[in-house]
Amino acid sequence: MVLIITLAVFITVALISWALMTYFVGGKTDVQERLDKLSPQAELTIERRGKSSQFHNTLGTLGEKIPLSPKEHSKYARMLVAAGFRKEHVYPFMGSKIILTVLLPLLYPIYLVMTTLHGETFREAFFKSQPLLVTIALAIIGFLLPSYWLYYMKNKRQTQIFHTLPDIHDLLTVCVEAGLSLDAALIRVTETPQFEKDPLAQEIRIATRETRAGKPRMDALKDMAERTMVDDVKSFVIMLAQTEKFGTSLGQSLRVHADSLRTKRRQLAEEAAAKTTIKLVFPLALFIFPALLVVMLGSAFIQVLGIFG
Template identity: 40%
Template sequence: MDYLLSLLNRVVGNEELARLLFVGAIGLSAVLAMVTLAMLVSGLRDPVQRRLTLIKRGHGSLAVGQEAPSNLQLMLEQVGQRFGSAEQGQDSATRTLLTHAGYRSPAAVQSYWAVRLLAPLVLVGLTLLVLPLIPKLSLFIGIALVTAAAAVGWLAPAIYVDKRKQARMTRLLVAFPDALDLMVVCVESGLALPQAIERVADEMAVSQPELAVELALVNAEIRAGIASTEALKHLAERTGLEDIRGLVSLLAQSIRFGTSVADTLRIYAEEFRDRRTQKAEETAAKIGTKLIFPLILCLWPSFFLVAIGPAIIGVLKVFGKV
């Protein structure tokens, strides 16, 4: 506290005014924190408000074995709702990002923005508590640390979600060829496209659960009355993979013009294998260029040291004797 008061005194230049501002800031922060916590806790403990929140989230009637959201999740949703309603976030870039990362909850956008709001505040508070423990800390360095803590708290959730999205898309892309081969076999054996998708989802439930869930959602949409082309378009939107978008376009054309779905899947499977081979060859061709920098920075200095070092030592000994 004394350290923060001294920093404020340096900025203001008046000790009495600095004390008044410091006490006022502490009092205002304490009042706001207590009011916020009281409002959140009272809203969460009120059974009517909790029931309304659950109904808005789609948990009005919980099935057997389905867990209700925790108080922390509800609190994050209430904080995140200040950034926009759920209707505004249905087709937003944040909703698309979270869907690609695997967060399909109706309140995922609100929770995401709540975490991005609260994380900087928490890290800034922890940084302010740690600053007095650092010896000989200048005002500029203290402000820089606080700013860095706020930036880390704001960017860390976005980076985590983006990394999760990339990892999920990579797993789906790796599992997609196997699912495509199984779908070709099922369709050629006489199954219709919805039954083939259902069978592939059942077969891949253990090895590739994420792709199996996506295919099960497609089958559920078809059973609910949605057209096969629309359900497949939803699959492409949920995954964000260009390969699945290409398959959806081919299947939509095949269903529209009445051509064989089995032939379409077989042709796309062959094209997909060719693209995988070309991508592997492209990656292999880049290895030589990528190895230049590790060779120059890591291997060659050691090689020159071993190869030329003894000669340099010999020359120095000769000149030393002279």
């Protein structure tokens, strides 16, 4: 019986987490959506999309119950865009906070039922585990969990962009020195299979589409830098703007900027390696040194006790 309840709790939480992750992480490109429309199962795809839209509307309706100031709304919108989502997902994101705030405290009664199966009465388990404190703690965790997840996704995407930027610089340099214009070089980067699913290539693809739609190129690139919230991308855009303004060599500027980014990346790796020694002090002092002390002096200490005891 305990195993059945445990499996039921696990399946419930897993399904809820899968639904939320599918909504925020999942998504299809324009080409995939076009192929779905042309496939024989287009009706099933449309039906699934309707269910997803219904789930989106439900989360959005719940999220609108949370009062947000314009500053907070802008903050969450920027973070969602930096994490790779759309700014329209602010209210569905807040709706996921409400759902987890309600669902996590519901696990507590299940825990009480499981304790009764081990011989402890429901009354004893209820008063023994401080129900009000546990319920409030679970509700707070459920409300904060999506925010921590969003911070993790944003930092992960920014790290990918930071590590990919020098390689994209090299490809841009080769394309520009081969005679392509900057716009053609940016389009060539987005079409390279190596960077097909790269976050920075996706942002460049959005910028090139905005440029084709009539937006000034520098404005589109500046918006790209604001979306990524990565300082190196901002410096890259500033370098392009200065190169275009003063008429300097674009290929040479890209090469110098790529070298500076690689130097910065190497310095960060050296800094992380230098911090490793300091981080090892506490595990050594707490776990390894006491064990070595017991091994080396344990037998001698026992013999001394035997002599003087």
